[in-house]
Amino acid sequence: VLALSSAAIALFERRLDKPTLSAAMMAQAALSLGFFAFLLFASNPFARLDPAPQTGAGLNPLLQDIGLAFHPPTLYFGYVGLSVAFSFAVGALLTSNAGASFARAMRPWVLLAWIFLTVGITAGSYWAYYELGWGGWWFWDPVENASLMPWLAATALLHSVSVLASRDALRAWTIMLALVAFAMSMLGTFLVRSGILTSVHAFAVDPERGSFILALMLLYIGGALTLFALKIGQVREGKLFRLISRESAIVGNNILLSVILAIVLLGTLWPLAAEAMGDRISVGPPYFNKTTIPLVFLLFLLLAVGPLLKWRGDDARSLRKLAIPGAVVIAMAVGVWATNPGVSLWAILGLALAAGIALASLFPLLGRNLLRTPLTIWGMVIAHLGLAITVAGMSAESGWTSEKLAALAIGESAEVGGWTVQLTDVTPVVGENWIAIEGRMSATSKGQAFVLTPQMRQFFNPTQQTTEAALLTRWDGQLYAVLAPATSDKREKWQVRLWWKPLVTLIWFGGLVIAFGGFLAFLGRLRIRFRRKPEENVWKQA
Structure with a gap:
């Protein structure tokens, strides 16, 4: 994808002047060389194993789902789109040409990257929601944050580059956000591939790969920020605007998104820094919710006001x-x-x-x-x-x-959010590469009855237990059911966890x-x- 995007720039981009386009192509080629070197020296997919295993380890059970076809690829496409924006920003700095034509060339790539990141995060959220059986749609997991941070930067960049393309303003903002957005993409790659995280997303544990990516980050991001510091003074100032204007609202939008990005970045990296210094701390939802939610509401107010204001001044x-x-x-x-x-x-x-x-x-x-x-x-x-x-x-x-945790025997029921859920049967089920205990539940509300079938699955290659939640989707929400192992009481009872989630879809x-x-x-x-x-x-x- 990185190579094809470079080819597309070379074939179709005619809005940039030749020196800026050449500089952007040079930056894109440098990115390609770095990642090709990573494949060749640190993560060669064609390296031979000696001795060769008789059978493979098997695909992680959490990944044996259709979500694998949507969530990772769309995120990767978004990351590559941000690499193109990064290369254009480097080219603009090298030639001191960051005018409207530069923004018009960058804008489609930023827009495409933002679309793919949005789809990827949305698909990943729903995948985790129904696959992990925790009943939540966002857990502030470090690797979830690693996908959110590029999206925050790309959202600010999309608004900024649109202003530059149409109104020739916010030149420095646009260049800096392009650099930051790609830096967040590389940070996400480092967190997933380095093995420094314990996460449901982190599947690689080879520190050599992490060291290589960290070196690339220092080279690309450090070099680009140094170039920004040296050259931004030579980029001509864009057109000015009044305090009450749509441009000002977008600047406020960029500031709030940048502050939220900084808060998420701090909460994600601080436990890693503390652990490196010999201390163990945990930064979870309370920190992120209390610090970001008030800023998000301010952002929403700006979102409502901005489109109503005129350009330049009002x-x-x-x-x-x-x-x-x-x-x-x-x-x-x-x-x-x-x-x-x-x-x-x-x-x-x-x-x-x-x-x-x-x-x-x-x-x-x-x-x-x-x-x-x-x-x-x-x-x-x-x-x-x-x-x-x-x-x-x-x-x-x-x-x-509404949430209900109950121990139910066959024939017993529990109530949650206006629903009555009865456990009617528990039977074994055999799949292609797993066996499961499947609960059969009857869910009734307002005279309507439905059947739920949550499962506890046991995979053998690799050996792992997973929870398969049962979802009943209605126009006003979802009924979410999870089955857990039986208790040790004389009368066999099964742990059942139920949620009614209004309008969650x-x-x-x-x-x-x-x-x-x-x-x-x-x-x-x-x-x-x-x-x-x-x-x-x-x-x-x-």
Whole structure:
């Protein structure tokens, strides 16, 4: 993929001047050489084993799932897209040319990388949710954070490069974010491949690979940041803008995303640094939730305000447009609090802000002929609407989830979230390379009955036990059931864990809507290129 992306730049890119394009190609070639050297010297997939094993160790049972076909490849495509943005930024620094043409060349790659990262994180979240049997959709695992950090940087970069491409502003922001985004991609590679982490994601334990990747990081990222320090003063300043403007809102967006990125980076690396100094500490969800959630809500407020402001400069009267979304937010918050007084403040605010963001996201369509509205505008609207959907799902799941842990004998039942779940039978099941104990449960609510079949699987090659959760998806949420080994009581009972998670599926549906919005914006950019005059059509020239 890295080689093909380099070829695509060479074949189709005609918007950059020749010196900047050559410098970018040089940087991309240097990246390719480093990773080819990694394959050749540190992680050669064709190296022979002596003596050769009679049979292989087998695929990790957690990976024997269709999620393997979607989650890792899409993340890798995103990482490679950010490598192209990195190379363009290095080329712009070397030639001191970071104008609008540079941003227009970089923007499709950033957009594609961001789309793939969004799909990859969404798929990975749902895969872990149903495969691990823990009942959660995000655990702040170090390698989960390693995929989130490039996405945060890429989100800021996408907004910044769009401003530079269309308004010739935020030049330094764009270059720095391109470097940081790829640095986070390489950091994720290092965390997974070095063996320094204990994680469900970390499958490599060879320190030689980690040392090689760390050396590449020091070479590429250290060199690029040194180049930035030496050359950024020679990059001409972009056009200025007033404090109240859409550019200012995007700068605020970049600052908040960068602060959240720094918090996540600190929480991910601090335990490793402490362990290297002889101390063991654990940084878990309490740290990440308490530090990032308030900043995320500020980010949502900017998200609602930004698209309503004019470019270059605006006045306070434009903020009158926020009256209707603001009234919706207040009404939603008061209504939810009045009907659910015991729910957490963050859940109430999350639902209220989701409603406000959803309404504000539609404002760019007001006064437009919808049939002639550019796909880029539709993409922005749909992506922001998808974020509102995801926030609504997260808030509902965190505030209204019901959980029940019970020891049930055959014929006994438990209640959770308005559902009555009865354990009707437990039988052995044989699969292709596993055996399992499968529970059969009858779930009833409001006169409707459904069957759930959670399993406890035993794999033999390699030897490992896994939990296969049973999910019942309804329009208003999911019923989640897990079966655990029987107790030692005289009457055989089975440990059953049940969750009712309201609107939890909106989390992943919203993620796909966000990615779809990005895809529409990407199609819109391609359409603009195809509709240029023949002498300006770079595809025809190529």
